[in-house]
Amino acid sequence: MALTLQDVNRIAHLARLELASADRARMLEQLNGFFGIVEQMSAVDTRGVEPLYTPLSAVHAVSLRLREDVVTEGDQRQANQRSAPSVEDGLFLVPKVIE
Numbered sequence: 001m002a003l004t005l006q007d008v009n010r011i012a013h014l015a016r017l018e019l020a021s022a023d024r025a026r027m028l029e030q031l032n033g034f035f036g037i038v039e040q041m042s043a044v045d046t047r048g049v050e051p052l053y054t055p056l057s058a059v060h061a062v063s064l065r066l067r068e069d070v071v072t073e074g075d076q077r078q079a080n081q082r083s084a085p086s087v088e089d090g091l092f093l094v095p096k097v098i099e
Contacts, residue, residue, distance in 0.1 A: 003031050 008028045012019045019027060056062050077090055086093035 003028060003035070 005024060005028055008019070008024050008031065011031075012024070012027075052058055053064075054062055081087045081090070081092065084092050
């Protein structure tokens with residue numbers, strides 16, 4: 001998908017950018033280069049390839065450093081709701097804004 005100068009002008013207009021004609025030509029070249037890379041990447045068959053959670057896992061095995069899922073803080077609901085203008089059954093009450 002190759003862009004034209006009209007495409008660059010439209011993109012610049014939508015982004016509220018003011019580009020000089022030399023900048024537009026350079027931007028056209030950069031955008032077309034970017035889309036060329038995307039087309040090359042899209043052409044690669046990736047069926048059966050598991051996604052990586054980190055690029056390092058392609059080089060060597062990386063173990064996840066996970067912590068135990070334990071509660072580290074007590075329930076502070078009442079203390080947190082003390083400054084609220086209106087609370088009922090542990091819930092913040094707010095004024096109705098939609099009728």
